[in-house]
Amino acid sequence: MQKVCVKVVLRGHLMWYPEKKQKHQIVSARKNARVIDLIKRLNVPIEQVGFILKNGQKVDASLIVNDGDEIELVPIIAGG
Amino acid sequence: MSYGFWGKILEVDLTSKTWRDMEIKENLYKRFLGGSGLGGALLHSLFDYKKPAMSEENPLMFMPGLLLGAPAPSAAKTVIVGKSPLTNIWGESVVGGSFGPEIKRAGYDGVIVKGKAETPVVIYIEDQQVKFIDASYVWGKDVYETEKTLRGKTDEKAETACIGPAGERLVPIASIMILNGKSTTRAAGRCGFGCLMGYKKLKAVIVRGTKKIPIYDSKKLSESVREFNPFLMKNAKVLHDYGTLGTIQAVESEGDLPIKNWTLGSWEDGAAKTCGQMLDQTTYFAGHHACYACPVRCGKDAKVPIGPFEGKTGHAPEYETAAGFGANLLNDDLVSIIAVNDICNRYGIDTIEAANAVALAIECYENGLLTAKDTDGIKLKWGMSEDLIPLVLKIALKEEGIGELLGKGVKTASEEIGGLAKEFAIQTKGLSYAMHDPRAYTTMVANYATANRGACHLEALGYFSEGGAFPAKCINFYKKTEHHGYEGKAEYAVRLQDFMCLFNALGLCKFIMLGHITHEIMRDWINAVTGWNLTTEEVRLTGERLFNLKRMYNVKLGISRKDDVLPQRLLMHDRKTGAAAGSIPHYPKIMHDYYKYRKWSNEGIPTTEKLKELEIEV
Numbered sequence: 001m002q003k004v005c006v007k008v009v010l011r012g013h014l015m016w017y018p019e020k021k022q023k024h025q026i027v028s029a030r031k032n033a034r035v036i037d038l039i040k041r042l043n044v045p046i047e048q049v050g051f052i053l054k055n056g057q058k059v060d061a062s063l064i065v066n067d068g069d070e071i072e073l074v075p076i077i078a079g080g
Numbered sequence: 081m082s083y084g085f086w087g088k089i090l091e092v093d094l095t096s097k098t099w100r101d102m103e104i105k106e107n108l109y110k111r112f113l114g115g116s117g118l119g120g121a122l123l124h125s126l127f128d129y130k131k132p133a134m135s136e137e138n139p140l141m142f143m144p145g146l147l148l149g150a151p152a153p154s155a156a157k158t159v160i161v162g163k164s165p166l167t168n169i170w171g172e173s174v175v176g177g178s179f180g181p182e183i184k185r186a187g188y189d190g191v192i193v194k195g196k197a198e199t200p201v202v203i204y205i206e207d208q209q210v211k212f213i214d215a216s217y218v219w220g221k222d223v224y225e226t227e228k229t230l231r232g233k234t235d236e237k238a239e240t241a242c243i244g245p246a247g248e249r250l251v252p253i254a255s256i257m258i259l260n261g262k263s264t265t266r267a268a269g270r271c272g273f274g275c276l277m278g279y280k281k282l283k284a285v286i287v288r289g290t291k292k293i294p295i296y297d298s299k300k301l302s303e304s305v306r307e308f309n310p311f312l313m314k315n316a317k318v319l320h321d322y323g324t325l326g327t328i329q330a331v332e333s334e335g336d337l338p339i340k341n342w343t344l345g346s347w348e349d350g351a352a353k354t355c356g357q358m359l360d361q362t363t364y365f366a367g368h369h370a371c372y373a374c375p376v377r378c379g380k381d382a383k384v385p386i387g388p389f390e391g392k393t394g395h396a397p398e399y400e401t402a403a404g405f406g407a408n409l410l411n412d413d414l415v416s417i418i419a420v421n422d423i424c425n426r427y428g429i430d431t432i433e434a435a436n437a438v439a440l441a442i443e444c445y446e447n448g449l450l451t452a453k454d455t456d457g458i459k460l461k462w463g464m465s466e467d468l469i470p471l472v473l474k475i476a477l478k479e480e481g482i483g484e485l486l487g488k489g490v491k492t493a494s495e496e497i498g499g500l501a502k503e504f505a506i507q508t509k510g511l512s513y514a515m516h517d518p519r520a521y522t523t524m525v526a527n528y529a530t531a532n533r534g535a536c537h538l539e540a541l542g543y544f545s546e547g548g549a550f551p552a553k554c555i556n557f558y559k560k561t562e563h564h565g566y567e568g569k570a571e572y573a574v575r576l577q578d579f580m581c582l583f584n585a586l587g588l589c590k591f592i593m594l595g596h597i598t599h600e601i602m603r604d605w606i607n608a609v610t611g612w613n614l615t616t617e618e619v620r621l622t623g624e625r626l627f628n629l630k631r632m633y634n635v636k637l638g639i640s641r642k643d644d645v646l647p648q649r650l651l652m653h654d655r656k657t658g659a660a661a662g663s664i665p666h667y668p669k670i671m672h673d674y675y676k677y678r679k680w681s682n683e684g685i686p687t688t689e690k691l692k693e694l695e696i697e698v
Contacts, residue, residue, distance in 0.1 A: 012327075012330030
């Protein structure tokens with residue numbers, strides 16, 4: 001099966017959810033995978049994601065990712 | 081028979097050591113609900129606004145929200161209401177825990193303390209009976225010792241609101257702390273009400289009640305709550321797991337975090353070192369706790385790692401505290417933040433005001449406005465960590481010199497230092513800024529300018545909504561806005577402010593916004609608890625009424641548009657880095673739209689027509 005390799009940037013506290021707790025993640029996924037699939041793979045709760053950026057532009061979680069894409073996940077802002 | 085409230089406020093006069101029940105008509109609850117709504121109405125109608133904040137005539141009100149005692153999620157908040165000793169204008173300070181629900185269980189909808197005792201005293205309320213207890217043997221003790229000692233002399237199940245040494249010594253930024261022996265503390269930090277409590281020689285108010293507040297339709301309330309809670313819990317996971325401290329990196333990532341006295345735009349590594357997720361991995365983390373009726377459970381405890389209280393357990397730093405003593409001082413040492421947070425709580429001072437005052441002092445020191453001679457030898461510098469401990473102790477204990485100076489709060493301290501110091505003083509109307517930068521989300525420009533108690537984030541929580549935690553559609557706002565823009569921002573802020581007023585009147589925690597609460601849900605809860613038939617529009621209008629009511633209290637004191645200003649640093653300085661780099665808010669346009677949308681005059685005064693529409697008599 002063909003695969004794509006995507007760089008995912010986890011901003012804010014989202015870095016704490018994957019097994020490797022770091023901001024920059026490289027995710028390998030099947031062809032035609034969507035952003036939501038990457039989010040699930042990284043164990044990031046979708047409710048904590050405020051919006052998603054691809055090359056600086058807002059995109060939907062249903063977007064199909066391509067090999068070499070850089071996806072940025074921006075957390076919701078709460079705070080006391 | 082009434083449901084959800086008793087129709088009674090306890091009025092205590094410390095001068096004569098007498099007390100009486102004050103009957104409140106149902107109509108007043110319908111118009112102002114409870115908490116700071118009802119408190120505001122009573123402050124307007126019963127007390128002379130001209131009297132100084134530090135006077136026998138200024139009341140200290142403990143006002144539980146209307147829904148307290150009912151099983152609505154997070155209905156735990158009590159609001160301390162009065163004229164603020166720190167700002168000398170409208171003051172309200174909100175606190176969680178279980179103190180407010182216990183007031184309701186004791187048969188009251190609020191407690192108003194008038195007068196001034198000659199010697200230290202404790203008010204003990206037990207099921208509509210009041211006793212005055214000599215407090216000389218706890219005067220001087222910190223809040224944990226005070227609560228423990230007094231619980232032993234009253235009731236094991238009692239709830240306590242008390243002051244520490246800071247309040248006793250009349251530190252203007254003193255807080256009132258809530259304790260019950262089971263969990264750690266909660267703070268009514270803002271506005272300096274601990275100072276007023278100390279002036280009244282009131283060490284503590286202790287409450288014990290066994291009454292159950294009647295609910296009109298418990299089944300309907302339960303059904304609504306059962307539907308609401310799972311979604312809330314899903315969205316509040318980070319608060320549940322790590323508390324507000326768990327959000328510091330998210331706030332930093334959007335340029336919302338104040339850094340180096342509000343001059344820098346990013347501090348990624350520092351935020352990662354001082355966040356709740358990091359605390360959770362240390363041996364200092366000591367557990368979780370929840371306020372009354374709250375499923376979120378955002379309270380965290382920590383073991384104090386260093387300093388005079390090393391080894392003791394207390395409330396862990398909240399986001400505001402860690403941002404203030406961390407990022408805003410460039411201090412990435414979590415250990416020192418835990419230690420100074422504990423001193424603030426234990427001795428009873430507001431962590432936000434104290435941290436902003438320290439940031440001011442460091443910048444003054446750096447610019448030669450303060451020297452080591454002024455600081456008793458403590459070298460003030462960015463990134464200072466363990467040296468914060470003696471400095472904060474001096475503030476809390478009002479030690480002559482730097483301690484007494486910074487304990488006066490940012491505004492007064494900057495005025496006394498003089499010269500350029502005012503440039504470094506990040507405050508509005510005498511209250512220093514909560515740790516959210518208006519350059520990141522510009523709804524906060526309108527809010528900080530007009531928030532009734534000064535630079536308060538909680539009167540709008542614009543960053544919360546613009547940052548994705550609370551959809552604007554929940555307040556029927558559908559216009560497209562940009563984080564750093566100005567179009568639509570005034571209306572957005574007004575709608576949020578009016579909505580937020582309802583939280584402090586109902587006693588709800590703002591974190592249930594994560595469950596996307598709406599006016600409709602609030603209406604359902606109010607009607608289920610009280611048996612009223614309020615419409616959604618009546619609920620919305622009540623929020624607007626409360627915001628304008630508080631504004632009118634300030635208007636009587638001379639507040640107008642001239643006071644609705646932000647520090648130049650927050651409006652004119654480009655921080656150059658971070659997600660909000662380049663953001664220079666369009667203050668004139670936002671404020672022009674604000675007064676127009678509010679139907680206030682160009683001078684920032686609610687018009688006669690608006691007051692009539694809202695049925696406000698002043």
